[in-house]
Amino acid sequence: MTSAAPFCEYLLRLGDDRLVLGHRLSEWCGHGPILEEDIALANIALDLVGQANLLLGRAAAVEGKGRDADALAFLRDSREYRNALIVELPRGDFGFTIVRQFLFSTYALHQWEALASCADADLAGIAARAVKETRYHVRHSAEWLVRLGDGTDESHARVQDALDELWRFTGELFLTDELEQGLVRRALAADSSTLEAPWRRDVEEVVRRATLRLPGDVYWQRGGRDGIHTEHLGLMLAEMQVLPRTYPGARW
């Protein structure tokens, strides 16, 4: 690896998390439970895909092999994707989508806040902008989580099921490795292991207000950062990438 390669890899992790989650969220467009919510989910998806575009653009520039953000998004296979598993799971029902958005957005907020002061000026600027957007995302999903958790028996049961199902995928978000630690020493990355305590504090508060219960110890699912994904990602990418792969260089 050259000295640029680890930073490029790190930017792919950040960008792929947002691209895959943004795409999953965009699947709600036209299917939201109410019009305002349909618009809200599409807006959040747009923010995430926009963040991904900036991050993958920076990754391509750091890589310096003539690829651009589109090439990274549309011409990599699932084995080359570096997103955490939690973002690639199918969107489920509205409750599942809200629980995942809450768990991820809260993580992303602390991550962006740390990256806003990183040594790469471009990434710091992307982060400073994304912090503001992500605050809206956290508030949106937290409000819904309380409304659903503290709602009817049906809505309570559904979001509790979603929390139980998703919990085992949260551990991967806070794993750090040699690559990340090397970048942390150069002030180019946020140390994922330090994000867990503030994340957990925020999650516990909202889960309590939502009258839900945090799951106990589970086996942590992992593999996404190494390109080992669930079967769901490949199917999602097949749909997401079909046009540029079928018509290379297509413009409209």
Added chain:
Amino acid sequence: MTVNRRKVLSREAVLAALDAVKDPEVPVLSVVELGIVRDVEIAGDAVTVVVTPTYSGCPAMRVIEEDIVAALESAGISGARVRTVFTPAWTTDWIPARAREKLRAYGIAPPGVSGVHSPVQLRRAEQVKCPFCGSADTSLRSAFGSTACKALHFCNACTQPFEEFKAI
């Protein structure tokens, strides 16, 4: 290149031309008033307009860049370039009072002061005034509106839905 065009370019002339470039989603405000244009660099005949994106995923940014080049072209400044910077991050605090009044007159409630909110705070404390009747008896319908930069509200006094330019 004509003799006329060879006159020395001034920053003021470029900014005046850029004032004709409106945000396609908020056509009452120019890209200068919105704070999207951060700087103008002039080196001889070469003009570079430095811009910063509003929201990460704002779909209007590419159109805005094309409009900037076209507006300068029609003002006799050809071959202008647009350069994007990310720092400092765009904030609605840069929108001046005069432009806020234009927003209100257009029917969009202007942004309040952006600030740090608790991430898990439920509901906003401040009331947004209705741009039509001025009442503060309004309710937030959704923090996400027809574009990334707007929220949906409803005025209980004049029973009109309205949009707010979100503070960010």
